[in-house]
Amino acid sequence: MSFINVFKSDAKRHTSLASGQVVPDPTRCVQCGICSYNCPIGIDVRAHAWRNEPVKHSECLTCGECVARCPRGVLRFVQTDLFKRRPA
Amino acid sequence: MKYVIIGSGVAGMAAVEAIRSVDGAGEVVMVSEDPHGYYSRPGLAYYLTGELLDKALYLRTREDAKKMKLTFLNARVTRILRTEHALELDGKSRLAYDKLLIAVGSRAVRLEVPGAKLEGVVKLDHMNDAKNILKLAKRGRTAVVVGGGITALELTEGLLARGMKVHYLLRGDRYWSNVLDPRESQIVEKRLKEEGVTLHHHAELVGILEKNGKVGGIRLEDGHTLPCDLVAYAIGIQPCLDLVKDTGLALDRGVLVDERLQTNDPDIYAAGDVAQAFDPLSGRSVLDSLWNPAREQGHTAGLNMAGRRTAYLKSAPFNVTRLAGLTTTIIGAVGHGKDEDVLGIARGDSETWRDLPDAIVAQSGFDVNHMRLLIGEKTLIGAVVMGDQTLSWPLQKMVAGGADISPIREKLMLPDAPIADLIADFWLGWRKQVAL
Numbered sequence: 001m002s003f004i005n006v007f008k009s010d011a012k013r014h015t016s017l018a019s020g021q022v023v024p025d026p027t028r029c030v031q032c033g034i035c036s037y038n039c040p041i042g043i044d045v046r047a048h049a050w051r052n053e054p055v056k057h058s059e060c061l062t063c064g065e066c067v068a069r070c071p072r073g074v075l076r077f078v079q080t081d082l083f084k085r086r087p088a
Numbered sequence: 089m090k091y092v093i094i095g096s097g098v099a100g101m102a103a104v105e106a107i108r109s110v111d112g113a114g115e116v117v118m119v120s121e122d123p124h125g126y127y128s129r130p131g132l133a134y135y136l137t138g139e140l141l142d143k144a145l146y147l148r149t150r151e152d153a154k155k156m157k158l159t160f161l162n163a164r165v166t167r168i169l170r171t172e173h174a175l176e177l178d179g180k181s182r183l184a185y186d187k188l189l190i191a192v193g194s195r196a197v198r199l200e201v202p203g204a205k206l207e208g209v210v211k212l213d214h215m216n217d218a219k220n221i222l223k224l225a226k227r228g229r230t231a232v233v234v235g236g237g238i239t240a241l242e243l244t245e246g247l248l249a250r251g252m253k254v255h256y257l258l259r260g261d262r263y264w265s266n267v268l269d270p271r272e273s274q275i276v277e278k279r280l281k282e283e284g285v286t287l288h289h290h291a292e293l294v295g296i297l298e299k300n301g302k303v304g305g306i307r308l309e310d311g312h313t314l315p316c317d318l319v320a321y322a323i324g325i326q327p328c329l330d331l332v333k334d335t336g337l338a339l340d341r342g343v344l345v346d347e348r349l350q351t352n353d354p355d356i357y358a359a360g361d362v363a364q365a366f367d368p369l370s371g372r373s374v375l376d377s378l379w380n381p382a383r384e385q386g387h388t389a390g391l392n393m394a395g396r397r398t399a400y401l402k403s404a405p406f407n408v409t410r411l412a413g414l415t416t417t418i419i420g421a422v423g424h425g426k427d428e429d430v431l432g433i434a435r436g437d438s439e440t441w442r443d444l445p446d447a448i449v450a451q452s453g454f455d456v457n458h459m460r461l462l463i464g465e466k467t468l469i470g471a472v473v474m475g476d477q478t479l480s481w482p483l484q485k486m487v488a489g490g491a492d493i494s495p496i497r498e499k500l501m502l503p504d505a506p507i508a509d510l511i512a513d514f515w516l517g518w519r520k521q522v523a524l
């Protein structure tokens with residue numbers, strides 16, 4: 001159905017963000033599991049959202065599948081190297 | 089200490105985790121008549137559309153339960169025996185408790201028209217309902233959806249995704265009229281039509297027609313009939329109060345609890361959809377049917393049950409949902425009055441959304457990206473964001489945090505004001521001040 005295609009095409013818009021980290025807003029999450037279900041390497045993103053923890057998994061591809069497909073706007077990419085860029 | 093939790097939804101599970109964070113030794117028992125235990129109820133919508141398999145919705149394994157030292161009993165609680173501090177299970181056995189949490193949730197208001205008991209008349213409360221719908225939803229056949237709010241659209245989208253032709257009956261002249269404004273209803277209805285849904289306004293269902301012992305069609309008040317194979321309804325929800333009716337626990341429309349989620353019996357607590365929780369800020373007791381407040385209430389109840397005094401502070405309610413494929417966030421107070429399609433409250437709804445103090449509306453955007461702000465004297469009191477969600481997170485924080493928008497208030501209210509830009513600029517400054 002095209003309702004769902006809307007989200008599939010969204011997924012392609014997010015290209016890898018090399019120094020990004022997936023960060024949840026647990027107050028929006030309904031634990032549906034679409035994120036974990038679609039993660040190509042099987043990271044349990046949903047469990048991170050429940051515990052309010054960023055996805056620090058070393059194997060995270062930052063592919064954005066989970067961010068794009070979450071129907072509740074729970075997940076965001078947050079750059080992790082912001083501090084490095086600041087002068088000490 | 090023996091803790092018993094009735095109900096296996098998110099309020100119950102949050103309570104178990106909170107109890108365990110304080111008391112590692114006490115006995116914790118969860119009793120539920122739902123054989124499926126704890127799963128994501130909102131996720132059923134995505135199971136219907138086929139975006140998920142049912143097994144992806146289950147949230148805790150047997151191993152997890154063991155680790156939490158949680159005993160799960162699949163049984164129906166038939167009575168609460170307060171003087172004995174015990175529950176009667178399935179009309180026979182007894183289960184004693186020291187502290188009890190009632191977290192039995194809410195259920196669909198039943199459709200009461202002739203024929204409503206026929207095979208092929210469905211609702212969406214539990215996993216079993218979703219499985220039943222998928223069994224009956226046959227490609228190419230016709231379904232009629234009755235009701236309002238989020239669940240009615242979830243049913244519509246699910247049935248559509250399964251290849252059914254869908255007719256959606258609305259009693260009034262537009263969709264979800266007490267939360268959305270006319271323009272927003274129109275956006276949703278237009279998208280539904282584009283997807284092939286046939287909308288019928290001012291359509292009052294008066295009967296379901298039988299064919300070979302099953303649903304064969306429906307009859308409307310104006311005499312028209314429509315052949316169909318399935319009738320799906322979502323005409324509102326009600327807290328499940330059967331169990332508490334004759335117990336002497338204080339009730340209104342839900343189980344009345346104070347800000348610690350305690351009922352008038354100090355050993356009994358209630359949380360989630362069944363609870364009508366006192367809000368110290370507004371001084372009123374309100375019903376919510378939202379996942380996160382249920383989780384927070386369960387958590388607070390669990391802490392109090394385990395002896396850690398904690399108050400539940402209701403934050404500005406919000407919900408993110410998909411309406412006809414369009415991501416929509418509803419924050420704070422946005423609507424008013426009654427919705428003809430829903431009796432009382434709908435699932436994914438909060439009564440607070442209709443608590444509208446004097447407010448001025450500012451709007452922006454066009455069809456697919458739409459934003460409406462409800463502007464109070466100094467603060468934003470609510471917002472609806474459809475489509476692009478970039479600003480929904482800032483708006484949620486600004487409404488909840490009571491951001492003083494005086495510097496941009498006048499500009500926001502000018503006709504054709506670029507409200508998205510104004511909000512975005514303001515947000516960048518405000519978030520620095522509050523260190524978000």
Ligand code: SF4
Nearest residue numbers: 029031032033035070
């Ligand atoms: S897809 Fe979104 S709402 Fe669903 S479990 Fe993942 S983070 Fe939560």
Ligand code: SF4
Nearest residue numbers: 039060061063064066
């Ligand atoms: S960004 Fe990709 S790899 Fe990383 S958690 Fe999300 S879906 Fe999995």
